[in-house]
Amino acid sequence: MNHWQQALGWFFRDREGRIVIAQTPNLPLIGWAILWLAAFLAPPGPWERLCWLFGFGFLFTWAYLELTDGANPFRRCLGGGVLLGLVAWHLYGISVRSR
Numbered sequence: 001m002n003h004w005q006q007a008l009g010w011f012f013r014d015r016e017g018r019i020v021i022a023q024t025p026n027l028p029l030i031g032w033a034i035l036w037l038a039a040f041l042a043p044p045g046p047w048e049r050l051c052w053l054f055g056f057g058f059l060f061t062w063a064y065l066e067l068t069d070g071a072n073p074f075r076r077c078l079g080g081g082v083l084l085g086l087v088a089w090h091l092y093g094i095s096v097r098s099r
Contacts, residue, residue, distance in 0.1 A: 014071040021074065028062035031055075060086055 014020045025033075032055050039051030063086065066079025 011073045020071040023071065028058045028065065032058035032062060056086065
């Protein structure tokens with residue numbers, strides 16, 4: 001086994017040696033998906049903003065949990081990347097849809 005194969009194995013394998021790229025979605029990810037859809041379908045107003053706010057909270061929670069307790073380095077990097085994206089989205093006011 002060469003160095004690249006060892007590095008990729010380490011990056012994608014969990015502590016039990018299984019390759020883990022995707023997992024069954026957990027509650028924060030399911031909550032984010034439902035609220036994102038609700039916010040996208042809602043007319044502009046307080047309900048839409050409330051759905052975006054709670055959806056942001058659910059996705060932030062999922063990303064934090066992946067970053068701190070991900071199954072492997074890939075999942076931890078995925079959580080960190082999503083956290084960075086959320087911070088950029090919040091700081092720079094990136095709009096999901098234009099009104």
